[in-house]
Amino acid sequence: METTALILSIILFIAGLLGTILPILPGAVLIYGGMLLYGFMTKFASLDVNFFLLQALVLILIFSIDFLASAAGTRRSNGSKQAAWGAVIGTIFGIISFGPLGIVIGPFLGAVIAELVRGIELNQAIRVGFGTLIGILGGTVLKLCAEILMIVYFFMRI
Numbered sequence: 643m644e645t646t647a648l649i650l651s652i653i654l655f656i657a658g659l660l661g662t663i664l665p666i667l668p669g670a671v672l673i674y675g676g677m678l679l680y681g682f683m684t685k686f687a688s689l690d691v692n693f694f695l696l697q698a699l700v701l702i703l704i705f706s707i708d709f710l711a712s713a714a715g716t717r718r719s720n721g722s723k724q725a726a727w728g729a730v731i732g733t734i735f736g737i738i739s740f741g742p743l744g745i746v747i748g749p750f751l752g753a754v755i756a757e758l759v760r761g762i763e764l765n766q767a768i769r770v771g772f773g774t775l776i777g778i779l780g781g782t783v784l785k786l787c788a789e790i791l792m793i794v795y796f797f798m799r800i
Contacts, residue, residue, distance in 0.1 A: 647683035648800075651676035655793050662785050666742045670704040673789050677796055688800045697792055704788050707781045708733065712749040715777015721753055721770035728756025729774045749774045 654676030661667025674697055681689045712733060713726040721729075729749040736748015750771040757767035 644684055647680045650683070651680040651796075654679065659786065659789060662782060662789060664742075670701050670785065670789055670792075673792055674698070674701050677792075680796075680800070689796075693795075693799055697795070700788055700792050704785050707785050707788070708745065708778070711777045711781025711784065712753075712774050713777070715780065716749075716753050716770055716774045718777065719770050719773020720766075721757060721773060722760060722762075724760055725753040725756040725767075725770050725774075728752035728754075729777075746775065746778065749778060 654672045657667055658669040658672035658676065661672055662669030677689065677694070677697060681694070709730050712729040716726045716729045729752045732748040732750070732752015733745060734748070736744025736751070738744065740747050753774040754767045754771040757770050758764065
């Protein structure tokens with residue numbers, strides 16, 4: 643049973659890492675789910691409550707990285723607070739409107755629209771939008787690092 647649990651968990655880990663790069667799947671959720679599945683299948687023999695609480699904290703951190711990274715990219719490209727908020731709101735609307743692709747389109751459009759509403763010229767607004775995209779790419783790298791650490795810690799504990 644332990645071997646089956648491990649194989650299924652590894653499959654979920656791989657799907658999770660792919661989901662972080664190609665935002666079609668909920669990456670971090672799949673990784674955490676793989677750990678939970680392993681725990682249930684092995685009757686939590688090697689993974690305790692503290693393990694899952696720590697992993698849940700990392701999961702929350704990973705969720706917040708999407709919003710923080712796009713806002714940081716916006717600010718780094720001399721975008722305003724309004725553009726940073728536009729990127730966050732754009733992320734939410736983008737995911738709702740465009741599905742997984744909205745994670746890229748939404749923040750870009752949100753930041754650009756917010757800057758245009760402030761009266762900033764189009765070229766600068768687009769520059770801020772691209773800064774947002776760079777922030778998202780940086781956030782993706784951070785999320786991958788956090789997810790890999792989650793997986794490494796999982797293997798250290800089992």
